[in-house]
Amino acid sequence: MLSVVVLISGSGSNLRALLEAADNPLFPARIVAVGSDVPAEGLAHADQFGVPTFVVNPKAFDTREAWAEVLLSNVQHFEPDLVVLAGFMRILPANFVNALTPNLINMHPSLLPEFPGAHAVRDALAAGATKTGATIHVVDEGVDTGPQLAQRELEILPGETEAELHERIKQIERELIVQTVRAIADLKSNN
Numbered sequence: 001m002l003s004v005v006v007l008i009s010g011s012g013s014n015l016r017a018l019l020e021a022a023d024n025p026l027f028p029a030r031i032v033a034v035g036s037d038v039p040a041e042g043l044a045h046a047d048q049f050g051v052p053t054f055v056v057n058p059k060a061f062d063t064r065e066a067w068a069e070v071l072l073s074n075v076q077h078f079e080p081d082l083v084v085l086a087g088f089m090r091i092l093p094a095n096f097v098n099a100l101t102p103n104l105i106n107m108h109p110s111l112l113p114e115f116p117g118a119h120a121v122r123d124a125l126a127a128g129a130t131k132t133g134a135t136i137h138v139v140d141e142g143v144d145t146g147p148q149l150a151q152r153e154l155e156i157l158p159g160e161t162e163a164e165l166h167e168r169i170k171q172i173e174r175e176l177i178v179q180t181v182r183a184i185a186d187l188k189s190n191n
């Protein structure tokens with residue numbers, strides 16, 4: 001059974017998809033804790049499923065590295081096999097990434113390497129792109145640059161707003177993250 005810690009910053013709809021999937025005893029992974037950098041709305045999903053949560057706010061630290069060290073010790077307390085960044089909106093410094101990669105994955109609302117960064121959906125619309133999508137990748141020290149594990153394309157509809165497009169991307173992401181975590185769990189159990 002793969003044990004997973006999920007880190008979020010926002011509404012946590014992808015977290016919820018994972019919690020619902022893992023609620024099925026046949027799913028090969030369990031969500032053992034959920035962490036955040038802010039008191040995120042999405043932590044309520046973890047509460048509903050009886051999963052412990054923690055918040056480590058960078059504002060309480062002098063440096064990003066000091067923050068990341070405490071975030072890391074919170075994560076490691078739960079001894080996860082995998083850490084999933086599901087809408088975690090802060091760049092993690094090398095001390096955090098190097099301690100966990102390649103067992104640290106991120107989801108991103110674009111067809112990476114196109115439109116990395118915090119405003120991928122807005123950037124795709126501003127560039128006049130006709131298609132975009134979702135990517136799951138291993139986190140390395142770069143911003144949205146690590147090896148890709150899964151990607152799915154989506155056509156951008158004429159006149160679509162950023163919010164409408166992002167919601168359609170998130171529908172894909174929710175399926176993709178559940179499939180990817182399942183695939184990683186199956187792979188590890190066969191090794």
Ligand code: GAR
Pocket residue numbers: 008009010011012013014015042086087088089107108109117118119120169170173
């Ligand atoms: C998702 O679209 C995820 O890809 C994005 O935040 C959203 C979180 O949604 N992450 C990034 O943009 C990271 N660069 P959720 O809180 O509803 O799961």
